[in-house]
Amino acid sequence: MSSILIRGGRVIDPACGVDERVDLLVVDGRIAELGIGLASPAGSELLNAEGLVVAPGFVDLHTHLREPGQEQKETIASGARAAARGGFTTVCAMPNTDPAIDSAPMIEAVLQRAHGADCRVLPIAAVSVGRRGRELAELAALREAGAVAVSDDGDAVADAALARRALEYLSDLDIPLAEHCEDPAISQGGVMHDGAVSARLGLRGQPATAELSIVQRDIALAEAAGARLHCCHISTASAWQAISDAKSRGLCVTAEVTPHHLYLTHDAVAGSSDLLAYDTNAKVNPPLRTEADVAACVAALASGVADAVATDHAPHAAVDKHCEFDAAAFGIAGLESAWPVVNSLVDAGRLTLSDAIERMTIGPTRAWQLDRGELNGLGTLSVGAPADIAVLATDSTSIVDPGTWASMGKNTPLAGRELVGAVVATISQGRLVHQDTSFEQVGSIHDSRS
C-alpha cells in the first residue's frame, strides 16, 4: 500500500462544491479520504500544505507533445515532465506529429510510449488521413483505440464538405471534433493579427473574421448533424459571441481559451521595450489579438462560455524561432506558465479562484466527457477518484524563466514577466511527480518512517 497525506491545505474542488481546510489522504492511486485531523497510515508520505491550495490535477485539452517525428522540439517524456511541473495530471496530445496520428496502431503507440510518464496522456486523433483534409481517417477505430477527440489542429478542416461528413460520422461515436477555427481562405498566410500592429510592422495579418467564419460554419454543421463540436483556442470577441449564442440554444458546443490569449495582446509581437522588435516568440496561431479580444476571452472564461483553459503548449527548438518572423514557427510553450497566468487574473480580480480551478479541472473533463470508465471522478477530489492533485500557491510572485523549464520548448513571450502563483507540488495517479523545493512546505515532505 502506498499513501500520501496532504495536511492543512485549503481544498478546492469545484465539481463537489468543496472549499475548506481539510486533510486529504491518497491510498493506492485513488483519493481515499477527506477530513479534519486525518491520521497518516504507516509508511505514508506527508505533504504540508499550510497556506496552499489543494486542487484536482489540471486537465489540458490541447497539448503538442511532438512525438513521433519532432523529438528535437519535445518528447512525450519531456512534455509530461513539463505538465507535472505545471500542475497538469492529464494532457490530451494533438495528432499533428510526423507522421500524423491518424490510425489505431499509432494511437496505441502513443499510449504505450506514455506509459509511466509523469502525467496521463490521452491521445487525440487526426480527422483526415495524414491531416491532409481530404479523406476521413478511420474515426471509429481511432475512438476504439483510445482517441478522446479528433482534430486536424494546426489547420482547420477547411473543406466544408469534409467538415460536414466528419461531424455526421462522429454523431454516434460520442467524441467531439476539436476544430482549429481558422479559415485559410481568409487568413491567407497571415502571420499575426490583422490590426494596428500588423499595419505598423508590415506583417501579413489574419483578420478576426477568419476565426468567426469557421466557428459559424461548424456550429451550423454540428447542429444539423447532431454532433459535438469543440472550438479550440478561441481568440476573438466575435467568435465568443457566436459560441455563447450556440450554447444558449442548447447545442453541444464547447470551447477552450489559452493562457496567452487571456493575457497578451498583439502588442507583444512588437516587443516590450520602446524599440520595435519582431518577437517570434509571440508568433502563435491563432494570433494574439486586441485588448478588446483579450477582455472577451477573460469574460468568456469567467462566465463559463469558455469551458476550459487549454494551453496549446507548442514547444519549438530555438532554431525554429531564431529566424525571420515570416519563417518562424507558430506556437508558444505554455504548460509551465499556465497556472501563474490564470492565477494572475484571479489576483487581479478578473476571475474567482474557484472558477479558475474549475476551468482547468472539471470544466475540460466534462467538455470531452473524459471521466468515463476507470477515469470516473477525473477532475475532482471525490473519494475514489484518480489521485491527481495540484498543490498551488496563489500569492507568491515569480519571474517567468523558461531556462528552468522541463519542457524542451523555451519559446514564450512571457519570459521575464512577473506573474503571481506557483505549482508547489503535483501528484499524478498517486505518485508525487513534482515538488518545488523553494517552498518551505515542500521541505517538510518526508517519509514518516524515517
Added chain:
Amino acid sequence: MVAEQLQVESTPLSNSPPPALVEPIADWQPRHLLDVDSLSKQEVLQVLSTASAMTEVLDRPIARTPALRGVTMFNLFYEASTRTRSSFELAGKILGADVINVSGSGSSVEKGESLVDTLRTLSAVGADAVVMRHPASGAPWLAAQTIDAHIVNAGDGQHAHPTQALLDAFILTREFGDLSGRRVVIVGDILHSRVARSNLWTLTTLGAAVTVVAPRSLLPSAMADAAAEREHPLALPSVAVMSDLDEAIVDADAVMALRIQRERMQGSLLPSAAEYAQRYQLTPERVERAAPHAIVMHPQPMNEGVEIDAAVAQGAQSRIAAQVTAGLAVRMAVLFLLIRGGS
C-alpha cells in the same frame, strides 16, 4: 562640419597611406537604420543636410572622398533591385569603402543557408556595415540582434524602405523648404508598400499633411476602419484616407504614385489593371487638379499606363529622375552618419 570632413582625395588611385579617419559626428546617435519611425525630426533633417553636402561631392570632377576608407560594406540583397542596390554600391565606393555584393542567387543562400548563418559569416569576414534587402518584414531587426555590424535596411518585406522615404523627403524639402502645411497625396497599393509606410513617418515627422488614396482592398484594415485601432499606441501615423483620387488630388502640393505589382492586378485584390488605371492613374487631367506648382513622384519601377501616364512621368512636374539622383546622395549621407556618427 560635414562638408569639411568630406575632403577631396587628391590622388584617388595612388597607393599613399590612407588619411587619418575623419572626426566622428558627435551629435548623431543611431548605429543602424532599420526604419524611419524611430528617427526624430532633428535626425531626419540631419540626414537631409548631410545629403546636401554629399551632392557637392558628387559635383566634383572626380567624385571621390575617403570618408569611409577602411570600411568593409556588404550589400546583402535577397530581392531584385536596380536603383537601390546600385546606388548603395556607388555611395559606398564614392566614400572610399570596400563594397562587396552578395545576392540571394549565386551564394550559399541557394544551398539553404539561413539568414542568421549568412549574417554570422559576413560578420566573421569583417563586415563593418551590411546593407540588406529582404522579403521578410523585420529581417533587419534579426540582423541587428545577431551581429555587431551597422545594419542599413534597404527594404524589408512590406515594412520599411527608409532610404527611399529619406530621398523623397530630400526632393520635397528641396522643392518646398519647410513641409509644414504642405499636402502630399500618396496613391496606390498602401497595403503592400514599404515605400508608403516609410513615407508616412518621414512626411508627418516633417509636418506635411498626408492623404493616402487607395481602394479598400489595398489599404491596411487598421487604417481603413476601427477607430480604436487607429488610436493604438503602435498605429501608423494619423493620415487622411480617401478612395476618390479626383477629390483627393485637388490643390495637393505633391502627388506620389506607387507601383502596382502585376500579381495584384488579378485575383481578389483588384479586378483589372484597366479598372485600376481608370480610377487611380495619374493622368495629365488629374495632375491639373493639383496645385499649379505641384510635383509628381514615383519610387520606380513604374508601370507606365497603369499607375501613371507616360506624359506625366516624363512631364515638367515630374521629379522621378531627380529622385534617383537624390537617392545616391541620401545613401552616401546615411552610410556616412551611421558609420562615422556617434562617439
